Amino acid sequence: MQEATGGIQLKMNFDAPSGNRFRQCLENGIFTVLFEHAAPGMELADCEAAEKLRRLEKTALEITELPCALALTDRYGSDKSRRAVDYAALLPEKSRNSHLVYLSGRNTDADGMRGMLAAAHSLNLANLVLVSGAVQGENHHELRKKSFTESTAALQMLREFTDNELFFAGAGVNAHYYSAPALYSSIAKLVKKFNRGAEFAVTQAGFDMAQLDALRTYLTRRGIHNPLIARLMLLTPDKVDKITLGKLPGINMTDDFRAILNKELRFSESQFEAAQYRRLELQAVGCKLAGFSGIQIAGADTPEKMQIAIKRIHRAFKEFTSFGQWVEEYKFYMARSDMAPSDQQFYLFEKLLENHSEEAALPQMAAYTLPAQNCWERFSSSARRFLFPEADKQPSRERVYWKKLLAGCRGCGECRLPQTQFYCPRLCPKQMCEGPCGELRDDGACIAGGGSCVHLNIWQEAQRRGEAYLLEGTAE
Template identity: 25%
Template sequence: MSQLFSYFQQNKFCVLVEYLSSFNEVFPVKTVFAGYPAMMTLADRVHSDHDMAPLDASRQYPDAVEKVLHFAGKGRDIQDLEYFLQQAKAADIQNLLLLTGDKLKEHHKGNDSAERSRYLESVNAVMAAKESGGFCIGVAFNPFKYAEAERDAQYLKLHKKIKAGADFIVTQLGYDIEALKQAQAFLKRHHYTQNILACVMPLSLARANFMLKHKVAGIVITPHMLKVLAEEKQAGLSERVYLRCALQILICQHLGFAGVDLSACHKPEEQMLLESYIEEYRHLDLHALEALWTSLWQIKTGKELMPEPADFSRPPSSGQIMKYHQLHVMHDAFFDSKIAKGVGRFIFNSPFWERRAAAKTLLKTEHISKHSIVGCESCGQCRLGDTLYICPETCPKGLANGPCGGTSLDRCEFGDRECIHSVKARLAKAVEQTEILKDKLIATVPIEVRGTSSWKNWYLTSEA
């Protein structure tokens, strides 16, 4: 059993101190942080797509120091994860945080399906790690969503991550305490026993401006927050950055979180300052802590830490609903019925389809018939029946099980479109199919299947 898992079982609030594998120096690692049990966690390719692998970076630290390793699925396939799991076991690494990851800095759209950058989805990574066994598996979750559809989509995917086998949850970095309370309430409401930790960071004006300039995905920095931070810096009150972080840690402990993931606080002098504030204010109760937090952020309406507009929703169009129903009827008739499966299996069992010209013609026919309707990219493993006939290949990351954490008010992290998973969540509510987005774990598409006919594959592998 890992130490982290034992802390969870003993209800010990813990601190995961995050380090980047791109660091060129080895830092002292704490096993206790402000009286809390602590361990190090190594992030995966945050600064660059070519950062040192967390597993390699972990070898610079003593084996006796327990570690949590991140694995981001960006630019990776299931075989990459399987190799990573083998390496982790060999190194006696038990704690993993499995992420889809933000977009690659060198993301390639590609002129065809084979060329585009791929992302191994966190749900699929969790399923594989669970099957491998012996790991304490963490997942990320972003509760800081302020459009109804993208918030629904996040929670629907969290259901899937838990069903896939997640043992603990780490939230995205954020400063809206009410959103953190909602995440905790969600777990209680659904009787989930997974432990949840909040990602926290001492937020300076420089860091806030950096995240805005570089459009760090999924993190909410409002004009009000910038105004407060600028005023503090001008008044010589920059240490409030660490006081505010200490308050958030203490609030999370009072709320029942299992711990925090402490980001961007790896230097000993920063850690000592943060610890001193935790010690100074840990005697306060939740009400007093929240009052001080509200005062420091100059919160009056409760919406100062939310983006504008703070909330909005809209129903799917009549065209989207009609398209769903038409495709659903067609799918049932041509792919799901016993007769269709029997006929399809009979047709595609013929050796005729093994001929190169026949296979090429079939693939071209399928692509032409589906691309203009749903955006088909010939993935070879059609999942439309499980995604409300919104093709996951139209997501830049190719995610089928739900969104990444990088959306902003329904907009995709790539900024050039609406998130398809927000569209799905909105449509699912309208046609009363929300359960499928919560319960259906969609398998990853093997590399060798891509570029083959999903029609042929469907009939030859589906049960009668």
């Protein structure tokens, strides 16, 4: 489909109160740019918060080069900020469904999540991204004291919501892992989210275009064509420091890329900024040519930065007309640096960032050999299967001491062992039961410490038994 480029064409029927500009763009193949904006803290007066939001929205909706909107994030970085659903209430009702609103499960129990969904419905907020919630510097033990509503559970709540036709729900996924179990288990959870009703997905921020290419290619190979939006980041010296120190969980950076940024940091402030805009526009073009439906830009958080970013991106769309042409410039700009960490370099496919024409064959999938199990791992796996085959149908305290010994049972009120390859998912400090969160380290280790993510063990055991498909759930 040919994209509309004029401001009048982009309006479609979005002026109607029931119109959903964002949804119509995704469903009609019109590439969309979202500018990420975090809901401010309560210390900012409502009138000031409303004025700040008004200026950002006015800038986004007046851009004519491409359809643009806001993505309002929820509890990203602080529990003291407004909830995004409350902040979105400050938007004019007529334009609310031009934008995207995140609902975070962090410090939110099931009743709290249902309350936010009800609030979104009453405010006519249709475009929601349901996420489990971010780690904010807590360690393994501190996280256990927090309440997280898993995104899969929130999607199920939305499906059961009375009069849920309003909603156009999305989910998150992190494609920037270099461990096969981490990648495959994350994608399995994404497919489960699609099966629970998510209609599009937003990727975690990252800097490896090959991994984004791999995600779109893999889903296409599976016949899964839900729209994907890539979260991109306009870097600043402060953000580089935070990523290096691990203060932005789930966002990883290799030594090679860090060396490039350190070189750029020696430039003047204006030169460093120009380098980041060039990188952003190259990433945006790459996403469009790779088949993504849009991008969400973190860091372009003022009207001035939004206008600069869109002009640069629009110009780059005219500069690059083929994927091959773009690949050469992208690799040259990145100094052909290695975007994968030296000790972990797994990609889903053998060749990425190659020809994307309709006639081109899909690339060959990369081989992966499961690690051998030691004697204890083989024994405990067999013992769990023998002792607890119907544990999810019995009282959770049944054989609890054996569960603690063999499965690390946390003593929760609902046993899921037969559903999770007889590994206890509650070993996750965020108590995610249906797959990993999006904040693992690039090698699959838990961001809060405590070793490898338990969901990677679950995926590996399922893969050994030819049951990995069970981790995706089923569409009803």
